[in-house]
Amino acid sequence: MTNSWKKYILWFAQEHLDFRVAEFNSIIKLFGLKHRKLNDNTLVRSLNIIYKFLISFDKQKPFWIVEFANEESAIKFASRSVSLRSIYELWGHSNNLKSFHEKLQDSIKTKENLMDPYIQKSFKIVVETYNKHISQKEKVEKIETLEYLPFQGEVDLKTPQTEWCYIEFYGLDPTAVPSEPDDILFGRLVANGQRDLIKELSLKKRKFIGNTSMDAQLSLLMVNQALVNNGDLVLDPFVGTGSLLVSAAKFGGYVLGADIDFMMLHGRSRPSRITQKVRERDERVRANLEQYGCGDRYIDVIISDFSNPLWRQGVEFDAIITDPPYGIRESTEKVESKTTSKQNTRSKDMPHYPSTSHYSLQQLYVDLLQFSAHHLKVGGRLVCWLPYHRDDYTSEMIPQHSSLVLVGNSEQPLSGLTSRRLLTYEKRDINAPDSAQLSYQLSNSYDFRDRYFNNAPESRTERRMRKAEQREIGRIEALKRGKVIIDNKEAKNNLNKSRFQ
Amino acid sequence: MRLSTYNFLTSKAIKGVKVGFPLKLTIAKQDVVESEFNPTFIERLLPRLDWSGIRLAAEVAGLNDDIPAELPANVAENEELLKKLHHLLLEIDVLEGQLECPETGRVFPITDGIPNMLLNEDEV
Numbered sequence: 001m002t003n004s005w006k007k008y009i010l011w012f013a014q015e016h017l018d019f020r021v022a023e024f025n026s027i028i029k030l031f032g033l034k035h036r037k038l039n040d041n042t043l044v045r046s047l048n049i050i051y052k053f054l055i056s057f058d059k060q061k062p063f064w065i066v067e068f069a070n071e072e073s074a075i076k077f078a079s080r081s082v083s084l085r086s087i088y089e090l091w092g093h094s095n096n097l098k099s100f101h102e103k104l105q106d107s108i109k110t111k112e113n114l115m116d117p118y119i120q121k122s123f124k125i126v127v128e129t130y131n132k133h134i135s136q137k138e139k140v141e142k143i144e145t146l147e148y149l150p151f152q153g154e155v156d157l158k159t160p161q162t163e164w165c166y167i168e169f170y171g172l173d174p175t176a177v178p179s180e181p182d183d184i185l186f187g188r189l190v191a192n193g194q195r196d197l198i199k200e201l202s203l204k205k206r207k208f209i210g211n212t213s214m215d216a217q218l219s220l221l222m223v224n225q226a227l228v229n230n231g232d233l234v235l236d237p238f239v240g241t242g243s244l245l246v247s248a249a250k251f252g253g254y255v256l257g258a259d260i261d262f263m264m265l266h267g268r269s270r271p272s273r274i275t276q277k278v279r280e281r282d283e284r285v286r287a288n289l290e291q292y293g294c295g296d297r298y299i300d301v302i303i304s305d306f307s308n309p310l311w312r313q314g315v316e317f318d319a320i321i322t323d324p325p326y327g328i329r330e331s332t333e334k335v336e337s338k339t340t341s342k343q344n345t346r347s348k349d350m351p352h353y354p355s356t357s358h359y360s361l362q363q364l365y366v367d368l369l370q371f372s373a374h375h376l377k378v379g380g381r382l383v384c385w386l387p388y389h390r391d392d393y394t395s396e397m398i399p400q401h402s403s404l405v406l407v408g409n410s411e412q413p414l415s416g417l418t419s420r421r422l423l424t425y426e427k428r429d430i431n432a433p434d435s436a437q438l439s440y441q442l443s444n445s446y447d448f449r450d451r452y453f454n455n456a457p458e459s460r461t462e463r464r465m466r467k468a469e470q471r472e473i474g475r476i477e478a479l480k481r482g483k484v485i486i487d488n489k490e491a492k493n494n495l496n497k498s499r500f501q
Numbered sequence: 502m503r504l505s506t507y508n509f510l511t512s513k514a515i516k517g518v519k520v521g522f523p524l525k526l527t528i529a530k531q532d533v534v535e536s537e538f539n540p541t542f543i544e545r546l547l548p549r550l551d552w553s554g555i556r557l558a559a560e561v562a563g564l565n566d567d568i569p570a571e572l573p574a575n576v577a578e579n580e581e582l583l584k585k586l587h588h589l590l591l592e593i594d595v596l597e598g599q600l601e602c603p604e605t606g607r608v609f610p611i612t613d614g615i616p617n618m619l620l621n622e623d624e625v
């Protein structure tokens with residue numbers, strides 16, 4: 001790749017803002033892209049972004065200006081980013097209209113040879129007024145202010161050879177739209193980001209889903225955080241319906257999953273679509289991958305309890321991505337050694353489901369970090385969610401391990417006062433992971449489920465939904481123990497007996 | 502269950518079991534799922550696999566003639582072998598069968614292609 005540094009406009013979707021910087025950094029790292037962050041004025045201050053802006057409000061802005069070493073870099077970036085709508089080669093930018101037009105005319109003159117290839121091409125100019133609605137007529141008027149553009153090709157609104165975009169940015173506050181735009185930008189469309197993939201992988205059309213399937217956008221963000229690339233070996237130790245593996249396989253990963261839930265992996269758990277009474281025969285993680293043309297990269301799912309060792313020493317994964325159970329919509333559990341009193345109620349030919357005990361989040365994270373320190377390749381990443389009650393959050397809550405460096409920490413607020421963070425860890429280049437120290441500051445008594453149920457102020461709907469979830473948990477647990485539920489009363493009793501009291 | 506997965510699994514979870522590898526594999530019913538040959542993936546997979554486990558898998562699958570006793574040094578240039586490994590490790594799918602712990606004899610069933618490695622409460 002030859003270097004010809006150019007500025008690009010990155011236009012992001014205004015969603016999951018806290019994930020933008022982390023995703024940007026991950027993709028840059030994944031491809032080893034050379035880039036520079038510009039900071040010559042207001043808009044571009046948001047470019048400081050990349051390392052500094054976490055405390056400023058600029059990170060909220062949907063437009064960044066980034067300098068890439070060449071156009072291939074910009075295209076590569078767009079080939080992975082799910083936060084990105086589009087990327088444009090920057091031709092003009094200013095914070096007031098007058099100087100914008102002067103600058104644009106100037107750069108057309110001085111960079112004549114760069115404009116040359118596009119002059120004869122058919123084209124289209126898109127007008128975007130961010131945070132301000134304008135009529136079609138006004139849009140045309142804006143285009144007319146650009147009459148000095150040297151384009152000689154035909155206007156082609158359907159399939160133009162080049163697409164240009166004129167952007168006026170009116171801030172982010174819909175209640176205080178300024179009369180003049182804060183920023184004006186003009187650029188040539190280079191590539192679109194991966195927003196379409198979010199639709200393509202939508203859970204609405206997914207073959208096999210469950211109560212805790214991860215939505216397509218967040219799954220894709222996780223896979224980018226994990227730097228998953230062609231030919232990587234990827235594990236989800238709490239795989240459920242495999243929504244994370246779908247995204248991983250979409251980006252070339254070969255995927256393995258494990259889960260404690262026999263009924264789930266065999267597609268025999270209760271369907272979670274209201275419209276569906278029974279699951280179809282082939283509702284499996286594998287069918288999900290096949291649905292998106294990634295069947296070749298499905299390796300296996302295994303029924304196993306993460307709290308017990310399973311994998312051979314020396315097995316190395318390129319990435320581990322997971323959404324562990326929080327104990328709310330599914331139970332956190334592990335097989336426990338204890339003598340059960342119920343043995344006699346079971347007949348011999350009934351499948352045996354071991355009794356399980358509560359698997360605390362604390363212990364689960366300790367196990368997860370320890371496991372990752374052992375089974376990730378050097379430079380490989382663990383990407384996982386940590387739920388918490390917002391009042392409780394301190395940075396000490398984040399589990400630490402001496403072999404793993406925390407490289408990403410993005411918040412997604414959930415309902416009420418609960419929230420979760422997507423944590424990204426990278427395995428350090430050290431020889432002795434065994435000497436690793438694990439510090440996990442969640443106090444022993446910290447119990448997210450407890451906090452969630454007992455301390456979060458809830459709305460009526462939340463309460464109703466929670467109750468429904470609890471009933472469902474009770475039902476599933478009963479089913480798992482081989483019980484046949486006859487009526488609602490019994491379900492209720494099961495609920496009362498269950499540990500969510 | 503693919504035979505690459507077979508190479509990853511142990512019965513270490515059982516109380517008192519130290520290594521739990523290789524498990525004793527029995528195949529009752531298998532399928533062959535053709536999949537795209539990706540030499541880079543196989544090359545990257547090989548160092549993570551245990552060669553004796555690969556040999557055992559080949560034996561059970563009746564493919565021992567395909568797999569040499571030792572991993573040749575120049576395997577990356579040996580496309581023929583990479584293809585055979587691809588077939589053995591990724592295309593053979595054990596639908597019904599079992600995995601047996603080499604130390605305790607505990608049997609883990611494979612049903613409908615999915616191994617069940619769960620233990621009972623008195624085994625962990």
Ligand SMILES: C[S@@+](CC[C@H](N)C(=O)[O-])C[C@H]1O[C@@H](n2cnc3c(N)ncnc32)[C@H](O)[C@@H]1O
Nearest residue numbers: 213238240241242243259260261305306325333
């Ligand atoms: C939040 S869900 C993951 C959902 C998944 N991302 C999906 O796409 O469906 C957590 C999963 O962990 C499983 N699980 C709970 N305890 C476990 C344990 N001890 N070992 C392995 N899996 C466990 C549950 O059965 C559940 O499927």
